[in-house]
Amino acid sequence: MTLVLKDVTKRFGQHTAVDHLSLEIPEKEMFGFLGGNGAGKTTTFRMILGLLDITEGEISWNGDTINYNKSHLIGYLPEERGLYPKLKVRDQLIYLGKLRGMTKSEVEKELKGWLERFKVPEYIDKKVEELSKGNQQKIQFISAVIHKPKLLILDEPFSGLDPINVEMLKEAVVDLKEQGTSIVFSSHRMEHVEELCEHLCILHKGKQVVQGSLREIKRSFGKKNLIIHADESLEFLKDQPGVISYKALTEGCELQIENENVSQAIFSALQGKGFIRKFDLEEPSLNDIFIEKVGASYE
Numbered sequence: 001m002t003l004v005l006k007d008v009t010k011r012f013g014q015h016t017a018v019d020h021l022s023l024e025i026p027e028k029e030m031f032g033f034l035g036g037n038g039a040g041k042t043t044t045f046r047m048i049l050g051l052l053d054i055t056e057g058e059i060s061w062n063g064d065t066i067n068y069n070k071s072h073l074i075g076y077l078p079e080e081r082g083l084y085p086k087l088k089v090r091d092q093l094i095y096l097g098k099l100r101g102m103t104k105s106e107v108e109k110e111l112k113g114w115l116e117r118f119k120v121p122e123y124i125d126k127k128v129e130e131l132s133k134g135n136q137q138k139i140q141f142i143s144a145v146i147h148k149p150k151l152l153i154l155d156e157p158f159s160g161l162d163p164i165n166v167e168m169l170k171e172a173v174v175d176l177k178e179q180g181t182s183i184v185f186s187s188h189r190m191e192h193v194e195e196l197c198e199h200l201c202i203l204h205k206g207k208q209v210v211q212g213s214l215r216e217i218k219r220s221f222g223k224k225n226l227i228i229h230a231d232e233s234l235e236f237l238k239d240q241p242g243v244i245s246y247k248a249l250t251e252g253c254e255l256q257i258e259n260e261n262v263s264q265a266i267f268s269a270l271q272g273k274g275f276i277r278k279f280d281l282e283e284p285s286l287n288d289i290f291i292e293k294v295g296a297s298y299e
């Protein structure tokens with residue numbers, strides 16, 4: 001059930017939106033697509049789903065192409081949310097569920113379960129236009145998963161949600177993954193991918209700049225972050241060999257260092273420099289990795 005992209009390119013006229021992208025997205029896993037505005041995430045999803053022609057390359061799932069409009073095995077939360085404003089939530093979901101091969105009573109049972117889980121059971125007979133944007137998004141998420149798809153593609157699932165709803169949706173996504181759904185999602189936010197995904201890809205201007213397992217990506221990056229809290233000034237550490245960058249914190253400093261051995265030397269250099277309250281060697285964040293690979297700050 002692996003999703004495979006082989007050397008996939010999409011051009012819109014002269015503009016290359018996706019540039020020779022090759023990926024293997026493992027089954028029953030959560031895969032993260034990171035990238036800034038216009039990086040090519042939505043275009044890639046639309047090609048995976050068969051909603052957009054591929055200019056060059058191949059995409060297969062279980063060795064076959066995907067036709068989202070004809071498959072009840074796929075769920076898709078598009079970036080541009082597309083519910084019918086005048087329809088009641090119940091009627092809308094029954095309509096969409098039937099398109100995915102469900103009966104009315106199956107849809108109603110699943111829908112009630114999801115609305116209760118999202119703590120909005122009263123929305124079942126409300127028109128979509130009566131709901132806030134964030135709550136409409138929850139309904140659209142339900143419409144993407146109500147038929148229990150095997151492959152779920154979520155385009156920016158957390159954007160526009162308040163922190164409580166982000167958590168609620170994250171938990172739902174993790175549960176679906178544990179039940180065996182393969183999930184691919186895009187985000188602008190590194191921390192969401194860092195928290196949820198085993199494998200990821202960072203796109204920049206249509207090109208893949210990083211790809212692989214989160215653990216491997218961090219390990220192969222080599223550099224580490226060292227956080228030190230102390231009573232005395234630590235500015236002298238700026239000039240220690242192996243220190244790449246120094247950032248002063250209210251309680252001490254954060255250093256980017258070349259490798260673990262440098263932390264050993266810094267530990268020795270701190271002897272006799274007052275009371276050290278914290279000395280933590282951490283993996284680099286995805287943000288650090290992105291900045292290094294793309295050479296630009298990233299939000």
Ligand SMILES: Nc1ncnc2c1ncn2[C@@H]1O[C@H](COP(=O)(O)OP(=O)(O)OP(=O)(O)O)[C@@H](O)[C@H]1O
Pocket residue numbers: 012015016017035036037038039040041042043044079
């Ligand atoms: N139908 C189209 N016609 C022409 N250009 C397009 C079309 N769709 C997308 N593009 C261009 O392709 C590039 C990639 O767009 P895409 O929507 O895939 O990016 P994205 O990573 O999803 O960005 P965002 O995070 O802003 O949604 C952009 O430069 C965009 O302008």
